[in-house]
Amino acid sequence: MTNPAAAELIGRSNRLGSDPKNTNYAGGNTSAKGLERDPVTGEDVELLWVKGSGGDLGTLKEQGLAVLRLDRLRALKGVYRGIEHEDEMVAAFDHTLFGKGGATPSIDTAMHGLVDAAHVDHLHPDSGISIATAADGEALTATIFGGRVAWVDWRRPGFQLGLDIAAIKESTPDAIGVILGGHGITAWGDTSDEAEANSLWIIDTAAAYIAEHGTAEPFGPALDGYAALPEAERRAKAAALAPSIRGLASTDRVQVGSFTDAEVVLDFLASSEHPRLGALGTSCPDHFLRTKVKPLILDLPATATVEESIARLKELHEAYRADYAAYYDRHATADSPAMRGADPAIVLIPGVGMFSYGATAQTARVAGEFYINAINVMRGAEALSTYAPIEESEKFRIEYWALEEAKLQRLPKPASHATRIALVTGAASGIGKAIATRLAAEGACVVIADLDLEKAVAAAAELGSTDVAIGVQANVTSAVEIQAAVDAALLAFGGLDLIVNNAGLSLSKSLLDTTDADWDLQHNVMAKGSFMVSRAAARVLIDQGLGGDIVYISSKNSVFAGPNNIAYSATKADQAHQVRLLAAELGEFGVRVNGINPDGVVRGSGIFAGGWGAKRAAVYGVPEEDLGAYYAQRTLLKREVLPENVANAVAVLTGDDLSHTTGLHIPVDAGVAAAFLR
The missing domain is CATH 3.40.225.10 (Class II aldolase/adducin N-terminal domain)
Known part of the structure; x- marks a missing residue:
């Protein structure tokens, strides 16, 4: 059960940290002091709960608190050797932890432990730092706060700064906090509510003074020609x-x-x-x-x-x-x-x-x-x-x-696709969604492009925040929409590294039943669409100068002649040859171009769900629900191919292990001998 003092601290921290006027993301720290039963002695011991290193106040939870024994923390004053030895005090915090100690104590822990107040807030509000970085900040502090807030000259965070603030608190009983020169503010209170109120009073009082007494044009007059473009x-x-x-x-x-x-x-x-x-x-x-x-x-x-x-x-x-x-x-x-x-x-x-x-x-x-x-x-x-x-x-x-x-x-080793920005077409379902999911899991930022914007946005949300994935609308038969999708990637994540041409559809018809419109539709989406996506992306990859990957999700049908799919198979063969052509052309820019030839991906497939499955099942004379199993039995491995199997191949192709591979087609078909590449 959470200690009441720690529970109050978490609530106060979340309120303060959720408002950007109070502090920046992951900035500042808060603390509370209280009693807890020592399981060894059975007696009450005074503890300090303080936000741990690297945490964020707005989202702070109990596991983000460091927990220390106050008697041992204060005893560190006896071994402190001066500002030239500040760093060794951080290691000394480990010897003051209560039990397992919770999160790693931050450099500001001394400030919280040494100041004689039950609750302490250290924050980085814009208004407070404005006073802290003013040339006459000390005089402004006296004017603005009327003696309720003291000034502390710049000092690097550490044990000595904690001693300095503690001395001010002891010698100035009417003070509710300090302005830390060049840095931020610290406030305190006998209760959590009082500390929070004092912090907000300092922040709001500084902001109000600036608004009332500040000059109208603090950045000077406008520069000709520098105004914002439409x-x-x-x-x-x-x-x-x-x-x-x-x-x-x-x-x-x-x-x-x-x-x-x-x-x-x-x-x-x-x-x-x-x-x-x-x-x-x-x-x-x-x-x-x-x-x-x-x-x-x-x-x-x-x-x-x-x-x-x-x-x-x-x-x-x-x-x-x-x-x-x-x-x-x-x-x-x-x-x-x-x-x-x-x-x-x-x-x-x-x-x-x-x-x-x-x-x-x-x-x-x-x-x-x-x-x-x-x-x-x-x-x-x-x-x-x-x-x-x-x-x-x-x-x-x-x-x-x-x-x-x-x-x-101490940071963990980056994932295989960390820093990589991927654009996957047709990624709101099926193979494309599986690819986007795998790339995000490997650390990539992902742009899910799909004809259906609502589904694209929903698929992106499943992967996490907009720091992980965004959804955009993109009809790959439209150069305008393709460029808009590429631009969205550039504005969201700053660039583009990895493109997966996955968008597709299929109409299962014989030669005589295939209309001109059927032919044009499939070629416009897959052959021409892939070409236009690759062209738009290649411009970015070349300008970046960082290399990159273009992957085509082609098909076993690009090399295997099956019945009643003339338009689909022909366009897949077109895609397969684009891989070879672009690999030859873009290699000088460090861009790898490879293809994947799946077969029989029934489960989760948008193409099969859209009628293709029923038609192919009719061609082979099996119930539609058994089509995946039918495809599996005709393979050498007797395994059904899933969207995740294709996604695995994309991850491998675009990872470091195949850094010297381009122009390759990888079959992901569980072994179809007739489709072996020769």
């Missing part, structure tokens, strides 16, 4: 720029992207002060750990062409990498971790919006959200004063902190 135009330009920008941002390691054209970003980029402020970088550690110390900003107006923008971005990217390497060299010591990469995490395009990058779609999206937090912070600080983030050397100490490096080293 929505359709800017999103089209974003999609056109996305492949090249992702290629640049993935120079050191492949990244997933996210795009936003939020008004706050467009307004910032339209202002005269955005180059100066962007160059200053972010301040709150949570911000710059995800956004890097500063963004790459295109210094061309919104009216610049795509070609002009890409050419300039390549120049700016080269300069950015050199500048980041110089930043590393200025501050690195013999003990510093190796440089993790010199590519930007945030790329800002005036008139268009912001691209953000990370190892996953979620981290990419969150990086962008953090930079929006940073823009809000800059606005507040400039409205009242001058934005003055922490020193570059301090940013480096955080970014290349040994503790941060250890956290990165």
Whole structure:
């Protein structure tokens, strides 16, 4: 049963963390102190429950809390050797855990344990950080809060910061919290409700003061030519720029992207002060750990062409990498971790919006959200004063902190398709859905394209959030809809790596019964449709410069002559030869093109459910419900082929183990000797 103090803490955390005005995603931490029976002694012991490392307040659950004995935590003051030995205190937390201890304690644990209050909140609100990063933040704190909130000069999170705040709490009994220079806020209370109320009072009071006393144009006047483009135009330009920008941002390691054209970003980029402020970088550690110390900003107006923008971005990217390497060299010591990469995490395009990058779609999206937090912070600080983030050397100490490096080293090994962005056509059911499901399970971001938008969206939702999959409508006989689906992938995930031409249909008719319309329909969907999808995707893959995969779901019928399916088999043979042709043409760009030849996939198949199964069953003289078993018995392995078997082949073909394979057709037919490739 959850301790009442811990239960109150979880409720308070969820309320505070669910409102972005209070703190950023996974930012800040909260705590509660209370009594628990020690199962060894049978006596009550005072414990600290505190949000563990890496958790998110808005979604915090009991398993996300670290649980420590307060007497042992406070006893660490006796062994603390000073700020030069901060890191060893984090390891010391392990010796203060109660029982198994729950989640891993964060670096801020000392702040919560040493402050003499039953409930403590440490948050990263935009309004509070605006005061924390103002050049005269200390004076503003006194003016705005009237002595109820104290000021603490910037100090890297750790044991000493906990001691500093504890001393303020002890010496200033009327204080309800502090502004942490360059960082955020901390508030406390004797009850959970009081701590929450005090946190919100600080946040809301700061926001109200900025609104009432801030200048009207904190970012300066508008720049000519930098205003936001009309929505359709800017999103089209974003999609056109996305492949090249992702290629640049993935120079050191492949990244997933996210795009936003939020008004706050467009307004910032339209202002005269955005180059100066962007160059200053972010301040709150949570911000710059995800956004890097500063963004790459295109210094061309919104009216610049795509070609002009890409050419300039390549120049700016080269300069950015050199500048980041110089930043590393200025501050690195013999003990510093190796440089993790010199590519930007945030790329800002005036008139268009912001691209953000990370190892996953979620981290990419969150990086962008953090930079929006940073823009809000800059606005507040400039409205009242001058934005003055922490020193570059301090940013480096955080970014290349040994503790941060250890956290990165503890991350699990990426899945086989991590960072890969897949577009699967005809993916709302059957083979396509199985492929999308398998690729998502292997870590890919998936765009489920289907003729039926409602089913596509539903299939995507089954795979998880929009950080995992999105559903889009795409009639593969329409070049316009194909391009829209590709653009949707670019704007959702920043790029495209893996295309599966799966959309198809079949009409089981003899030669004499096959009409011109029957022939055209099947060729338009599968032969021409695959060609148009591959063409649109190839443009992206070439511009990205990261290689990629195109997979055709062809058929055993592409090499085997069966009765009463002239149009279907002919178009499948067309698809099979497209594999060979495109493998030869796209190899120089690192793009692999391979095919899969399934047979007899009855269960879960949209084609068979749409009447094809009944007609094929009639051809072979078996009941429709026995068609899968019939197909199985005619194979060498006597096994029924399922959609998941085809999905397995796609996963293998597009994984690293077959990195040197292109132009291949893999039979997934349980062994049909007449369809052996010769």
